[in-house]
Amino acid sequence: MTRQQTQRLAQWLISATAVIVILPIVLVVVYVVAKGIGAINWEFLTQPPRNGMTEGGIFPALLGTIILTLGTAVAAIPLAVGAAIYLAEYAGDNRFTRAIRLAIVNLAGIPSIVYGLFGLGMFVLFFNFGTSILAGALTLGLMTLPVVISTAEEAILTVPQEFRVVSFSLGASRWQTIRHQVLPHALPGIITGIILGLGRAAGETAPILFTVAAFYLPELPKSIFDQTMALPYHLYVIATQVPGMPLSIQYGTALVLLFIVLSFTLVATVIRTVMRRRREW
């Protein structure tokens, strides 16, 4: 085989593997949409499950996921943005900073089920929050931290150094500079990171298994100390734990969950693209 033939063969094989990676992704999304779209109607989205969950809708699970995602935002955003500001604007290049970065990489790598165990041990039992929205949102919030910290830090670092120097030279203090010069320019990037993190939290099952998720609840939660149903766990339950569950409801639930999570990704991508086009420096 001549080297030109090898080149052609290699290019052909590499293109083929790209297709093997991409095609199933498209298939998965199309398949879920095709199988699930028939189940989606107003009743499905606004009614509770009935008749041992084999009829009716997914409203309590949908609402639970929305509440949990909001709770995650409240728990994660201040801490994550604060940490990102610290790393980008305050931290020196020393051992302590390296320890923080190592901790962030490892937080990102900890399996979600281990976050679930931690949430059970610390929030549910030690702080005695019980199996509750509070415990679940805090657990999801901690799990979301590393993604948001990393993207927010990157956004802050892309703000040109000149902006800071000019601000300092005009007599602004460090915090004034951050507050009025750096953060406004970094905001779209920070928001992108937050949305990506929340999208991930909305779809997670393992961290909420022992901290908040309920198999079935006849009533909606009344406070943050109540349990709630949640879409990802609901999908697990109706797929594996309920005999005689109609497939259409299972696919419908999967579609709603997929739709929610992908909307987060879409919004984040749009913000990022618009931001890149608009950047003035």
Place this chain on the structure above:
Amino acid sequence: MSTFDEAPVSWQEPQKDAPPARRNWSELIIETLIRLAGISAVVIITLIFLFLLKEGAPAFMQVPITNLLSTRWYPIEDMFGLIPLLVGSLLVTIGAVAIAVPLGLTTAVYLGEFAPPWQREILKPVIEVLAAIPSIVLGFLGWVALAPLIQGAGAPTGLTAFTGAIILAYMSLPTIISITEDALYAVPREYRDGALALGATQWQTIWRVTLPAARSGIVIAVMLGVGRAIGETMAVMLVTGNAANIPQFGLGAFFQPVRTMTATIAAEMGEVAQGSVHYSVLFAIGIVLFLITFLVNSLATRFIGGSARRRGGQI
């Protein structure tokens, strides 16, 4: 203009790290809060480990080590052999890596070296979609759609280590692809130009020059992919059959049901009495998982210059 007229100017570089002093107390409070947030990651990871130890350590005192290292996981009769679970996790992870690494590397090479810009514009968002799909949705599809296919292909059951490996491979692909792509991108243009100028084909350049130069980045990609795969829970729980047996040795092992460490915790924690031996052992499995992923990620970080660190190990 004569130079004698000018006074000697002592020019100083502006010191970017020396802004004017703080304005007032509120700034002091804000800056203190930011510093506290800064160290939160270290505090949280320490807390996670301490709470796992607090709940899991009794397992090591109450269950003899020979029991923990035995080959039988049967908690009802106080048999807590972790070996089948470890083997289950390893089998699924090895399978996933065997599928995902070649696919991920070649896809990254395609995106970085062959694909025209318009294709990249389409393909990269598609891979981001894959990264975003919740594991429970992929697990659900594996359970209702992929498993029957595998059973139809002749396996005694569709719920096997292999089924789990396929799903996990796709879940770790976005990580592997994006970090490998960064690594390829970081290889200086001159390396490629030099090779091409010497008459090498594009493929020879990639195989002999670009890939070796990107070696350390590729190692990181694979390690983080492994870390991702070994910690996955929901998808694996749905599609691997959850049989806590050690499969027979050989390739056939991949086509038998297995049960992973993660799935064991997820499946059994809901049913154990708090504070029981079984409860502690499940936390002890959590400690093992924590240590494995900590080791993998810390090792990967040692290799890292900037790219994957910036991403916090995420894509």
